[in-house]
Amino acid sequence: MFRYILRRLLQSAILLFIVLSVVFVAGRSIGDPAILILGAEADAASVLQLRTNLGLEDPMLTQYLRFLGDALRGDLGATYRYGMSRGELGGGLPEGRAALPLVVERLPATFYLAGVAIAIAMIVAIPAGILAAMYPRSLLDRAINVISLAGVSVVEFWLALMLVLIFAVTLGWLPTSGYGGIAYVILPAMALAFRSIGRMAQITRSAMLDELAKPYIITARAKGLSPARVSLVHALKNASVPIVTISGDEIATILTGVIIIEFIFSWPGIGQITLDALSRRDLPIVQASIFVLVLIVLIVNLLVDLAYVILNPRIRLR
Amino acid sequence: MRPAKQNETRKTLGDTVLRVNNLQVDFETPLGTVRAIDGANFDLRAGETLAILGESGSGKSVSAAAVMGLVPSPPGRISGGEVLLGDRDLVRISAREMRRVQGDRIAMVFQDAITSLNPGLTVGYQIAEPLRVKQGLSRAAARKRAIALMERVQIASAAQRVDDYPHQFSGGMSQRVMIAMALALDPEILIADEPTTALDVTVQAQIMDLLRNLQRETGMAIILITHDIGVAAEMADRVAVMYAGRIVESGPVQDILYKPSHPYTIGLMDSIPTLEQKFQRLRQIDGAPPVMTAVPKGCAFHPRCARATDLCRTQRPEVVYLSPQHGSACHYAKEVTRE
Ligand SMILES: Nc1ncnc2c1ncn2[C@@H]1O[C@H](COP(=O)(O)OP(=O)(O)O)[C@@H](O)[C@H]1O
Ligand SMILES: [Mg+2]
Numbered sequence: 029m030f031r032y033i034l035r036r037l038l039q040s041a042i043l044l045f046i047v048l049s050v051v052f053v054a055g056r057s058i059g060d061p062a063i064l065i066l067g068a069e070a071d072a073a074s075v076l077q078l079r080t081n082l083g084l085e086d087p088m089l090t091q092y093l094r095f096l097g098d099a100l101r102g103d104l105g106a107t108y109r110y111g112m113s114r115g116e117l118g119g120g121l122p123e124g125r126a127a128l129p130l131v132v133e134r135l136p137a138t139f140y141l142a143g144v145a146i147a148i149a150m151i152v153a154i155p156a157g158i159l160a161a162m163y164p165r166s167l168l169d170r171a172i173n174v175i176s177l178a179g180v181s182v183v184e185f186w187l188a189l190m191l192v193l194i195f196a197v198t199l200g201w202l203p204t205s206g207y208g209g210i211a212y213v214i215l216p217a218m219a220l221a222f223r224s225i226g227r228m229a230q231i232t233r234s235a236m237l238d239e240l241a242k243p244y245i246i247t248a249r250a251k252g253l254s255p256a257r258v259s260l261v262h263a264l265k266n267a268s269v270p271i272v273t274i275s276g277d278e279i280a281t282i283l284t285g286v287i288i289i290e291f292i293f294s295w296p297g298i299g300q301i302t303l304d305a306l307s308r309r310d311l312p313i314v315q316a317s318i319f320v321l322v323l324i325v326l327i328v329n330l331l332v333d334l335a336y337v338i339l340n341p342r343i344r345l346r
Numbered sequence: 347m348r349p350a351k352q353n354e355t356r357k358t359l360g361d362t363v364l365r366v367n368n369l370q371v372d373f374e375t376p377l378g379t380v381r382a383i384d385g386a387n388f389d390l391r392a393g394e395t396l397a398i399l400g401e402s403g404s405g406k407s408v409s410a411a412a413v414m415g416l417v418p419s420p421p422g423r424i425s426g427g428e429v430l431l432g433d434r435d436l437v438r439i440s441a442r443e444m445r446r447v448q449g450d451r452i453a454m455v456f457q458d459a460i461t462s463l464n465p466g467l468t469v470g471y472q473i474a475e476p477l478r479v480k481q482g483l484s485r486a487a488a489r490k491r492a493i494a495l496m497e498r499v500q501i502a503s504a505a506q507r508v509d510d511y512p513h514q515f516s517g518g519m520s521q522r523v524m525i526a527m528a529l530a531l532d533p534e535i536l537i538a539d540e541p542t543t544a545l546d547v548t549v550q551a552q553i554m555d556l557l558r559n560l561q562r563e564t565g566m567a568i569i570l571i572t573h574d575i576g577v578a579a580e581m582a583d584r585v586a587v588m589y590a591g592r593i594v595e596s597g598p599v600q601d602i603l604y605k606p607s608h609p610y611t612i613g614l615m616d617s618i619p620t621l622e623q624k625f626q627r628l629r630q631i632d633g634a635p636p637v638m639t640a641v642p643k644g645c646a647f648h649p650r651c652a653r654a655t656d657l658c659r660t661q662r663p664e665v666v667y668l669s670p671q672h673g674s675a676c677h678y679a680k681e682v683t684r685e
Pocket of ligand 1: 373374375380382400401402403404405406407408409418421422638639
């Protein structure tokens with residue numbers, strides 16, 4: 029079991045390394061950072077000066093190793109833009125704040141929104157999927173099919189706007205955007221959770237149906253156990269592995285989907301700063317956000333793996 | 347554990363504890379309605395072993411499911427008849443009432459023990475579950491009982507194995523776990539549906555020994571479902587032979603073995619290898635059992651029967667009693683004998 033976890037940790041480390049390398053390559057191919065910082069009208073001499081200061085004139089390998097070393101120490105460069113005017117940059121090193129802390133500062137807001145969305149998705153989808161499997165062809169069963177179909181075909185962006193239109197603009201029940209308490213988080217969280225609800229309910233339902241068709245269910249019924257106990261103890265115990273898998277996948281989906289939703293709802297999280305940075309070509313911030321998001325997704329996957337080990341005796345006891 | 351129950355319901359050997367009357371079970375299939383059980387009659391007496399003997403597809407498992415209230419619905423449905431436990435008709439009681447019969451009064455052991463156990467729960471949990479859920483035993487008390495039950499079915503070092511999962515048990519050991527689970531609530535009737543078919547021969551004999559010993563200890567009646575006439579001969583007090591959803595012959599095991607009075611039973615007997623025949627070709631019943639969507643008119647066995655007449659082809663035979671205990675559903679029951 030420990031070897032299993034160790035192996036997963038190692039795999040995650042390798043994946044992180046690959047992502048860092050992609051970030052490095054992508055960063056160099058977007059354009060010359062010096063021109064990005066100084067602007068297209070800057071003269072050749074100051075561009076060369078900044079390139080030298082930034083280490084961009086060094087051989088690629090040196091740059092790469094330096095990038096990796098810095099990244100390992102949590103240094104993903106300094107922002108080109110935040111908290112400074114272009115004039116201050118001059119020909120010298122940018123004095124902007126380090127990118128990583130700037131991004132990390134935004135995490136609580138993102139976790140708040142994503143956490144509420146994940147909670148909504150799981151609390152709605154898993155019980156709905158279980159009930160649909162227990163009562164096939166019931167109204168709920170059909171409703172789940174419709175919702176998951178809608179979830180697959182609806183664009184999040186459009187859904188978010190429709191939610192705002194209905195609940196904020198027309199009905200006036202909730203604020204259209206902004207950061208704050210429960211009233212503010214409901215609409216963006218629902219927009220973020222909608223698609224996941226459909227998929228999770230569908231997977232939960234089919235995992236439960238698979239288990240409910242197995243011979244051990246007849247044994248459980250022959251013991252005179254209630255239908256609730258047969259489903260919720262016997263079938264769910266074995267269906268929990270696919271349910272945890274899809275939950276992990278959907279948590280990752282929500283964490284990446286949060287970027288666009290934060291933008292739409294002016295939610296001051298990591299998504300907003302990332303899109304901001306993209307539009308302003310603030311490369312270090314973009315790099316730091318990607319790094320942080322990938323790290324979070326890796327941690328989620330690791331937790332899912334741990335959950336497998338706990339849920340499946342055949343893995344746990346090996 | 348529950349002396350009251352034993353005094354009330356453990357009757358002296360010979361009283362009928364279960365009576366199945368004219369049972370009919372239908373399945374809706376794409377090819378139309380299939381009558382899998384078509385007027386089956388049998389009864390079970392306290393403390394005895396009744397073997398239900400028949401080829402695969404003859405309706406043995408469906409009969410057991412009907413008794414247990416486990417006919418899968420849809421597609422299945424009990425469309426007629428009664429299953430009388432005492433004076434209660436199990437076909438007519440509510441699902442809630444049926445759950446107090448399942449496990450409590452009638453318990454069941456299935457053919458493939460490995461897939462019949464829940465892979466995600468420890469064997470101890472599965473054995474103790476009825477005690478916890480239905481008798482409200484504490485976790486610790488139920489666990490103790492689970493260990494005791496495992497010892498009773500001769501699982502070695504039960505106290506260590508109680509927290510193991512089914513995949514850590516062999517087929518034979520899994521079947522012992524199933525039996526322990528069935529015994530948990532001290533039922534009066536145990537239905538064992540081909541409990542050893544999936545096991546190899548030596549393990550088979552051990553499980554049969556175990557069932558026999560447990561029956562002696564508890565006095566429970568056993569319905570032993572089998573396709574193996576040898577198993578029936580060895581275990582049963584009485585035998586009911588099933589063919590195409592009906593009981594075609596039933597009676598004390600001696601009568602069935604030495605005075606079979608239905609051509610199908612005779613065919614089954616002839617297919618047993620004897621010492622002299624060991625190197626000869628075995629006699630087999632010609633033809634195959636009917637597909638249940640196209641059961642022959644009249645006597646369902648007539649296409650395979652050497653002595654079938656027009657009567658057999660048109661008229662379904664009623665049971666003819668050769669002795670008060672021994673009946674055969676053959677028009678010529680009094681004439682057919684095994685030569
Ligand atoms: N789930 C089902 N759907 C349709 N038909 C079924 C089903 N289960 C059983 N049957 C029918 O009942 C007949 C008897 O099956 P079964 O009782 O399992 O036979 P066996 O004597 O081998 O235990 C089968 O031949 C089949 O026609
Ligand atoms: Mg069967």
